[in-house]
Amino acid sequence: KAGVTQTPRYLIKTRGQQVTLSCSPISGHRSVSWYQQTPGQGLQFLFEYFSETQRNKGNFPGRFSGRQFSNSRSEMNVSTLELGDSALYLCASSFVGEGGEQYFGPGTRLTVT
Amino acid sequence: DAKTTQPTSMDCAEGRAANLPCNHSTISGNEYVYWYRQIHSQGPQYIIHGLKNNETNEMASLIITEDRKSSTLILPHATLRDTAVYYCIAGAAGNKLTFGGGTRVLVKP
Numbered sequence: 001k002a003g004v005t006q007t008p009r010y011l012i013k014t015r016g017q018q019v020t021l022s023c024s025p026i027s028g029h030r031s032v033s034w035y036q037q038t039p040g041q042g043l044q045f046l047f048e049y050f051s052e053t054q055r056n057k058g059n060f061p062g063r064f065s066g067r068q069f070s071n072s073r074s075e076m077n078v079s080t081l082e083l084g085d086s087a088l089y090l091c092a093s094s095f096v097g098e099g100g101e102q103y104f105g106p107g108t109r110l111t112v113t
Numbered sequence: 114d115a116k117t118t119q120p121t122s123m124d125c126a127e128g129r130a131a132n133l134p135c136n137h138s139t140i141s142g143n144e145y146v147y148w149y150r151q152i153h154s155q156g157p158q159y160i161i162h163g164l165k166n167n168e169t170n171e172m173a174s175l176i177i178t179e180d181r182k183s184s185t186l187i188l189p190h191a192t193l194r195d196t197a198v199y200y201c202i203a204g205a206a207g208n209k210l211t212f213g214g215g216t217r218v219l220v221k222p
Contacts, residue, residue, distance in 0.1 A: 004156075033209060043157070043200075043212035056209045090156050092210075100206035101147060104156030 002027070004093050004105035012111045018079040021108045025072050025093030031055075032074040033102060034066060037088040049074055050096065078110075086112045114211040115140040115203035122217040125195075131188040133216055135201030138182040144205055146177060148186045150197040151215070157200065160186065191220045 005024045013019050025032050033056075034046040045058040049068035066076040072093075078085055088109050092102035118136040125131040137146065148160040161168055161175045163184070168175045174187040188195055200215040 035210075035212075042214065043210075045209040045211065048209055058209065088154070092156075100145075100208070101159045101162050102210060103159055104149075106156050 004091055004103055006089075006091050006105040006108050008108060009106065010109045010111075012113060013081050014113055015081055015083060017081050018077060019081060019110060020075055020077045021089055021091075021110075023074045023076075023091030023093075023105060025074070025091075026095075026103055029093035029095050029103070030072050031094045031096050031100075032068055032072060033092045033094070034074070034076050035090040035092065036060070037090060037107070038084075038086070043090070046076065081112045083112050086110060114205070114208070115144055117201045117203055117213055119199075119201050119213065119216045121214065122219070124219050124221055125188075125191045127193060127220055127222050128190055131191040131195065131218060131220070133186040133188075133199050133201070133218065134183065135186070136183045137201070137203040140181050140203045144203045146175065146181075146184045147202045147204065147210065148173070148175065149200045149202065149210075149212075150195075151200070152194075152197045157212075160199075191218075193220050193222065196220045 007022045031050045033048040037043045048056040052068045063079045068074045088107045090107045092104045094102045115137050147162040149157040151157045163175045177184045198215040
């Protein structure tokens with residue numbers, strides 16, 4: 001099976017702009033979660049989508065949003081970018097069932113200047 | 114998710130077993146113990162998980178104490194490619210993962 005794919009892999013944006021990141025889960029996985037990783041805060045949970053509905057949400061401002069499509073692919077959007085949004089954004093997919101282990105993609109490295 | 118406590122770092126000799134401890138004394142009955150690792154700048158990699166029983170797969174073994182308050186991840190024959198940050202997480206299945214600081218493992222030749 002193909003793994004989780006994320007596009008783009010690298011992105012440079014300017015403060016105030018918005019950005020959309022994409023994630024394609026492993027075939028058959030219906031849950032997609034997003035995480036932010038920074039040197040200062042480590043890995044932090046953003047939100048999780050299952051069957052096109054947001055099921056869990058972390059403690060991030062409303063500038064961070066996401067959605068999931070009927071084919072389980074997911075996008076996350078960050079509006080009004082701030083310098084502190086520079087991070088590695090990771091997507092993980094899981095098969096909802098016993099265990100529910102998550103499989104991560106390679107991440108999108110976002111740099112805000 | 115229950116809080117987990119892991120050593121900040123540890124070294125291991127190549128070819129020897131690496132034993133990574135994790136304390137999760139407040140784990141509740143429906144929470145699994147998950148182990149992930151992250152090699153520099155890559156996405157975290159799932160290793161193994163368990164609820165009550167010890168588990169083994171092609172990567173590692175997971176030993177959970179009878180009271181479930183702690184666990185040990187065992188890498189049977191560490192290689193240089195096992196150098197990574199290892200995260201122990203206690204959480205409900207299908208829920209968000211709460212990552213702590215992890216254990217930075219350095220495998221030395």
